[in-house]
Amino acid sequence: MDTYITQIGVTTGDVILEFSYLVAAIMFVIGLKFMSHPETARKGNIWAAVGMGLAMVTTLFLHSENGHTISLTNGIVVVAAIVFGSILGIIIARRVKMTAMPQLVSLFNATGGAASALVALMEYSNPENSSALVTLLGLIIGTIAFSGSMVAYGKLDGKVGDIFAKWTTYFNLFLLFVIAALTIYLLAFDHDPATQTTLSYVLLVLALIYGVMFVMPIGGADMPVVISLLNSLTGIAAAMAGFIYHNQAMILGGIFVGSAGAILTLLMCKAMNRSLLNVIIGAFGGGGAGADKEHGAVKEITLSDASVLLAYSQKVVIVPGYGLAVAQAQFAANELVQLLESKGVEVKFAIHPVAGRMPGHMNVLLAEADVPYTKLVEMDDINPDMPNTDVTVVIGANDVVNPAALDDPSSPIYGMPIINAHESKNIIVMKRGMGKGYAGIENFLFFDDKTRMLFGNAKDSLQKLVSEIKEL
Secondary structure (H helix, E strand, O other), rough: OHHHHOOOOOOOOHHHHHHHHHHHHHHHHHHHOEEEEEOHHHHHHHHHHHHHHHHHHHHHHOOOOOEEOOOOHHHHHHHHHHHHHHHHHHHHHHOOOOOOHHHHHHHHHHHHHHHHHHHHHHHHHHOOOOOHHHHHHHHHHHHHHHHHHHHHHHHHHHOOOOOOHHHHHHHHHHHHHHHHHHHHHHOOOOOOHHHHHHHHHHHHHHHHHHHHHOOOOOOHHHHHHHHHHHHHHHHHHHHHHHHHHOOOHHHHHHHHHHHHHHHHHHHHHHHHOOOOHHHHHOOOOOOOOOOOOOOOOOEEEOHEEEEEEEOOOOOOEEEHHHHHHHHOOOOHHHHHHHHHHOOOOOEEEEEEEOOOOOHHHHHHHHHHHOOOHHHHEEHHHHHHHHOOOEEEEEEEOOOHHHOHHHHOOOOOOOOOOOOOOOHEEEEEEEOOOOOOOOOOOHHHHHOOOOOOEEEEEEEHHHHHHHHHOOOO
């Protein structure tokens, strides 16, 4: 066998390396399968991480170029970088709050895009590089993913505001046209090395600007879709880097991330009733305001009245949102659920696809408090039961229960599917105040005749409710 391998110009190390990539790819697939359900998501992360670790180790020790393996000096540098990055990643992951998870995802997207763009930038002028188109695409996509993700991070963290005007759409389309034209020019004509390098840097700058301008106009309520799209771009850029280096593990990993992100983006667009084309040209969810109409009067409810209403109901639905995450009220919410169930009340959680500013945010948060997965009901499944619900408790959610999405054509969230809390018999809204939601628009559910406001920190309010119900 070894003799045959030698005759065809392939070493035993090459065979082991390619086999390790196959094993890593299988582990990626298993990891993705496990990550499709919250109950097995942690196991899925471990499988995927081990697969990536296997690919990194075998590449480090077995990859050869023209018969030469990596030098000792370069190997030490690579190992040091891996160790430093791993320690930094562990520290960040352990310290980040659940409410800051979207920002962390954006930051990770940015680093992945930057790495792929740097690979493409370095390899474009390499005379041995035979994949000019792939290299330029990697440079463009990686750079857009980097700058767009950094702006997304700033917007999610409240450091960057929206910039929306009609000219931004046309400017973004113009930038896309220039980037495409320059790419074709670089591919279609021969250039001396100096000109080629200069134009590649011009392309880099244009892609940086487009990434910024692409995300800037996007309204807050629509950021989950953009995060998903940027994640997909990062995966595609990584796949391009894999093609440059003929590395199957990078190609497969990038394809998995890119395709999963693309599928999630399409699902998010459907959930938000938005067009993917509008995302790409940067005219997505920006600007706009709800129609000017009478607000009506806000009616408050006391803790004692709320406790009686909940304790003597037959069916209660809780709609969690970003405010619940900020207050770290998931444990208090689960305590309330257990108490109500002990009194014979049926309780479920209604989960909107983008509740908490990120797909799956609420599922993870409630799983942290040991809420059974069977109690987490998706929007499409819970909405038919809303008219039969005695009390809907909205905890820190805003845009995902805003009726303007159904009946106000002038609203920027018009057409977005929502949880139909307004159809239930009674509504209790827990908020710290009358502030507007992430989309920055008024929620007329708060002025509904069936709605009662319970102001205060969500965690404190839930704990007080539990105490009141226990005393009944």
